[in-house]
Amino acid sequence: MxxxxxxxxxxxxxxxxxxxxxxxxxxxxxxxxxxxxxxxxxxxxxAFCDTCVRYLRYAIAGLPYDVAELSTLLAPSLAVRYRSPDLPGPPPRVKLHSPMPLDGTALDLQALIDHEVTSWAESVADFAGVDWDSDVAARSSQRRRVHDGAQLLAYRYEWLLGMPPVWHRVRSAGERPTDGWPVESIDRMEPDDHGDLWIERDGVEGALVMFALRRTVEGFAGRTPSDRCKLPCPKCQRPALVREHRNRRIVCRFCWHPMGDNEYERMLDELAGGLGVLR
Known part of the structure; x- marks a missing residue:
């Protein structure tokens, strides 16, 4: 605006x-x-309101846990897929690739989180003047690297939000590096001599990346609520109540006040009865 x-x-x-x-x-x-x-x-x-700055720190701190949860979702579906008879068969004596033993989507999401967190942690460390050894990070395990990077970003979030544009290599969770990127971002990408794509982004874009990563994992893991609830939170009065269907509970995404489904339904009934209207 x-x-x-x-x-x-x-x-x-x-x-x-x-x-x-x-x-x-x-x-x-x-x-x-x-x-x-x-x-x-x-x-x-x-660029962000005070509440979203608070949420940014939650999102960054939650990324290592997302990587850990994705590890529990690596098991393949084991669904049997049959070849269509209309498709031509493979040439004779050609050995086909064996089925992938892990869920590729979970692996790709882990790799994308690792890439973005590590890239931004290195840039923020350089901007804030704190130690970050890229060689040590590259030799660390993925979980260690994401944990350390997220810890640095959560602690130095003010530096992240104030960062000038920096160049990062483009990566996605799809087959191509540009999969899922908006058209306006793709137009800003530049290739290097090795064919890799790079994009220049500032800290505000980096913060939006952290939000997007968390939202993507929530959707993949089944934690995304279907919609917001009608009533404000009874504790903080914010319109931030959401129904977590998988957990069968209502929770405020501002003050994190939890409610059971039955408690929320009773609150709706009492309000409707007091106003003399039907739900």
């Missing part, structure tokens, strides 16, 4: 760049008859 946005409160300089994904996103004026439009919460000088 531009700085002259008339809806901004006094003292605010802009809105959170997470826009609709902002925890404290607010509904904005929409075109009559059109879908609702949400904008990020007001900020006071930075």
């Amino acid at each position: 531009p700085e002259h946005d008339p809806t901004l409160p006094a003292g605010a300089t802009g809105r959170c760049v997470r826009e609709r994904d902002c925890v404290d996103a607010v509904k904005a004026a929409a075109t009559p008859g059109g879908p609702p439009v949400y904008v990020g919460a007001p900020t006071t000088g930075g």
Whole structure:
């Protein structure tokens, strides 16, 4: 949002760049008859609101646990897939590759987290003037490397948010390095002499990468809630209640106050009864 946005409160300089994904996103004026439009919460000088800065630290600190959880999801599905009779058969005496013994998606997500966390940790360490030995990191195990990198980023998150543009090698969780990248980012990529693609990103983009990695793992692991709940949190009054279907509970993503499904349903019934309306 531009700085002259008339809806901004006094003292605010802009809105959170997470826009609709902002925890404290607010509904904005929409075109009559059109879908609702949400904008990020007001900020006071930075790209993120105070709540999303807090969430950024949670997201970074959770990435090592995501790598560990993905290790439990490496087992293949063992589903039997039959070859279509309409496809031509392989040439005779050609040895086919054996089936992959692990779930490729989980492996690719682990590798992507490792790449992004390590890349940003090295850049932030250089920017903040702290020690980071790239050779030692390269010889470490993936879990150790992600743990150390996430620890540095969570502790130096202010340096991450204030970083100027830096160059990083492009990687994705797909077959091609550009899979899943937006078109506007692909247009900014440049190849090197070895055919690798590189992109220049600042710290705000790096923070958005951390959010995106966490959200991707949540979706793959089945932790993503279907939608937000109707009522605000009874403890902090924030509109941040979500229903975690796999865990069969309601939790506030701001103050982390948990509720059972039955408790939330009773709260809905009491509110509907007090207002004299049907649910």
